[in-house]
Amino acid sequence: MGRKFFVGGNWKCNGTSDEVKKIVTWLNEAEVPSEDDVEVVVSPPFVFLSLVKTLLRSDFAIAAQNCWVRKGGAFTGEISAEMLINLGIPWVILGHSERRLLLNETNEFVGDKVGYALTQGLKVIACVGETLEQRESGSTMAVVAAQTKSIAEHISNWSNVVLAYEPVWAIGTGKVATPAQAQEVHSELRKWLHENVGPEVAASTRIIYGGSVNGANCKELAAKPDVDGFLVGGASLKPEFIDIIKSSTVKKST
Numbered sequence: 001m002g003r004k005f006f007v008g009g010n011w012k013c014n015g016t017s018d019e020v021k022k023i024v025t026w027l028n029e030a031e032v033p034s035e036d037d038v039e040v041v042v043s044p045p046f047v048f049l050s051l052v053k054t055l056l057r058s059d060f061a062i063a064a065q066n067c068w069v070r071k072g073g074a075f076t077g078e079i080s081a082e083m084l085i086n087l088g089i090p091w092v093i094l095g096h097s098e099r100r101l102l103l104n105e106t107n108e109f110v111g112d113k114v115g116y117a118l119t120q121g122l123k124v125i126a127c128v129g130e131t132l133e134q135r136e137s138g139s140t141m142a143v144v145a146a147q148t149k150s151i152a153e154h155i156s157n158w159s160n161v162v163l164a165y166e167p168v169w170a171i172g173t174g175k176v177a178t179p180a181q182a183q184e185v186h187s188e189l190r191k192w193l194h195e196n197v198g199p200e201v202a203a204s205t206r207i208i209y210g211g212s213v214n215g216a217n218c219k220e221l222a223a224k225p226d227v228d229g230f231l232v233g234g235a236s237l238k239p240e241f242i243d244i245i246k247s248s249t250v251k252k253s254t
């Protein structure tokens with residue numbers, strides 16, 4: 001079964017309403033491969049979700065960058081999965097390393113969130129990835145397997161899940177993983193899914209790479225067999241994001 005190439009743009013905590021309108025304008029004007037060949041999802045900050053939803057072309061989808069772990073209520077400052085569904089937002093990014101490291105989100109908490117978001121009908125981009133210290137001590141696979149296990153325990157239907165491998169040392173640093181490094185972890189993650197979830201889920205789940213992806217390095221990464229797309233930070237705020245979307249064509253020729 002073919003895995004449709006997936007390109008996500010994580011805008012993080014960036015942008016004014018004028019800047020957001022400008023980004024949407026160049027996204028709307030871009031000529032990109034058909035939605036049969038590439039799935040594009042952009043993730044603005046919560047406060048701009050409605051604005052982007054009103055303006056964005058219909059072949060691109062929208063993701064929130066987080067949501068609360070369970071049903072809404074007395075949780076000041078949080079946004080619930082139900083609210084996202086109510087706004088017509090189909091996707092949410094969960095377990096991003098910036099939230100794990102800066103806001104102390106644990107594997108268990110991320111797993112709970114993934115489970116709850118899925119039960120509410122959201123599709124989830126679930127993020128995993130090791131720090132530089134963990135990589136250098138040789139524990140990359142143990143770390144990403146433990147993160148994936150906590151997530152997998154809460155998933156009964158994988159068709160609404162994309163797994164994002166984002167090595168922390170590559171995020172926002174300009175230090176991209178080499179295509180071989182990305183392929184190695186992606187193929188290990190697919191093997192983990194094969195052994196712990198099942199062969200069909202392993203074959204059909206998109207595993208995307210994030211960490212300093214840009215217009216210049218995306219094609220080489222996209223050419224790797226287990227790289228099914230990207231989660232892009234900084235470069236998703238710039239027109240080179242279109243080149244990253246177009247790197248999906250590399251798959252058709254391989």
Ligand SMILES: O=C(CO)COP(=O)(O)O
Nearest residue numbers: 010171172211212233234
């Ligand atoms: O964290 C990321 C996407 O979620 C990657 O960020 P950069 O592309 O800015 O390194």
